[in-house]
Amino acid sequence: GLLERTVKRTDEVTLELDATKNAKTPWVKLAELDSARLDGAALLAELLQERSVSSASRVRNDLAKTVDDTLADRLLTACQGDTKLRDRVKPYAHLLRTDPWGYPLVYPAGAFIVTTGSDRRETGTHYTPKSLTEAIVVETLTPVAYVGPAEGKPREQWALKLPR
Structure with missing residues (x-):
């Protein structure tokens, strides 16, 4: 590669x-x-x-x-x-x-x-497995995209953040 x-x-x-x-x-x-x-x-x-x-x-x-x-x-x-x-x-x-x-x-x-x-x-460079990448993306972007996860609300109370 x-x-x-x-x-x-x-x-x-x-x-x-x-x-x-x-x-x-x-x-x-x-x-x-x-x-x-x-x-x-x-x-x-x-x-x-x-x-x-x-x-x-x-x-x-x-x-x-x-x-x-x-x-x-x-x-x-x-x-x-x-x-x-x-x-x-x-x-x-x-x-x-x-x-x-x-x-x-x-x-x-x-x-x-x-x-x-x-x-x-030799250089310590590795590919990140898809399963790990997906988990990181979900954990990182969910609070950015939704109102509720950061406040600890249940999933059914989350709302998609609207553009300002």
Whole structure:
């Protein structure tokens, strides 16, 4: 839920992977990918699998897919018109999550992103059960809405307060 989310600022270009629901951190810095790529295809695939919690075959297949002109154009838009950046991100295009309009999620340095934060149990934040909420609302609002409860009158003598 929203209570488990927080906002963070990126310190460098960050990509949001099209990850499974089990992925805790579906973001990866482009520099990390560049470094892993230099270390070999196996390490690159391992990093992408770890962050996206996707299968090895999915990562392999998505890395092997060609990027068509439409996706390349959308990627260029996501990279704010920076062709060099687009070319660095392009090999990962099919692994990126897209926004509702189909643009890959590429965050420039300094962007704000919503990430997973502390667990509710760690922060002491809890949901209030409906039964408790209803009881609190009834006890709190009844004297505000009716004349009689605060005076200790029986329920049949209560009268709805009229606006002034």
